């Protein structure tokens with residue numbers, strides 16, 4: 001049966017928005033709609049003053065209204081919240097409260113209840129290898145028998161699925177009366193990425209607060225099962241969007257990836273300070289692309305600097321600049337060990 005956008009819009013127009021009392025389409029709640037191979041994803045952008053119960057009821061109504069429409073086999077409705085980015089004062093006398101945001105983990109959301117630890121993997125600038133290192137550590141942890149997942153929160157460049165060789169769109173399943181996203185899996189690593197929910201083309205047009213809300217929901221609305229560790233590949237940067245996201249998802253700790261360049265190092269310090277502002281411990285930092293070994297003569301070069309970085313957090317390890325990435329496998333195992341041992345200290 002072929003899919004009809006008109007039928008979907010009609011079904012959505014029949015749903016009342018609890019805040020404005022208009023239908024949800026004319027009230028501007030529909031922020032994104034994507035259909036592929038029978039799977040329909042709808043993003044509803046909610047106003048900050050909507051209550052948790054109203055938001056959940058609206059989501060359930062929307063799912064019910066769309067389920068069974070022609071050409072629609074599966075429906076996933078994600079909620080995001082429109083709100084201003086949090087204001088961060090440089091020299092705030094007190095740390096802000098943990099998670100004072102509308103995206104706060106709602107009481108009814110237990111999707112990550114079986115996740116033992118969550119770790120935000122962060123970099124102050126793009127291109128330092130954050131996603132590559134996240135996936136490398138995740139694979140090493142899985143190979144050691146740990147139950148591990150990766151949440152790809154780098155919404156403007158969701159590269160984790162590619163690194164894990166995943167391309168299938170994600171499905172959903174009903175768990176204890178709630179519809180949860182089912183993570184994809186590769187090499188024993190569970191993965192959720194916006195790239196597997198909407199396709200990369202749509203993801204890039206999302207705006208900051210919507211992105212933040214969508215990531216938080218992805219974390220809570222996923223059937224992770226039992227996990228020892230969930231690694232969250234954060235969007236690069238140390239600005240308000242990253243800070244707000246860190247407050248929303250409340251990781252147990254953060255790891256900062258940097259290269260040994262002076263500029264990257266300065267930025268990495270900003271990363272340490274950003275997590276400090278929201279009381280999230282920086283477990284350590286990783287120096288990526290440190291040493292290059294010439295494949296012809298075997299000489300070793302520190303192309304990006306000498307690596308004497310003085311950050312206010314322990315160094316978990318170094319990874320070489322390795323074009324084939326083969327030389328970094330042992331490095332990832334060492335990093336996985338360092339990460340796990342930090343939790344036991």
Ligand SMILES: Nc1ncnc2c1ncn2[C@@H]1O[C@H](COP(=O)(O)OP(=O)(O)OP(=O)(O)O)[C@@H](O)[C@H]1O
Nearest residue numbers: 126127128129130131132157236289320321322323
């Ligand atoms: N140790 C390394 N040696 C050689 N190349 C590397 C290494 N680490 C990462 N790269 C390469 O650097 C590029 C950027 O890596 P990656 O996408 O992981 O960075 P990123 O920090 O996640 O970027 P962004 O935040 O912009 O998404 C990729 O082509 C990756 O293969």
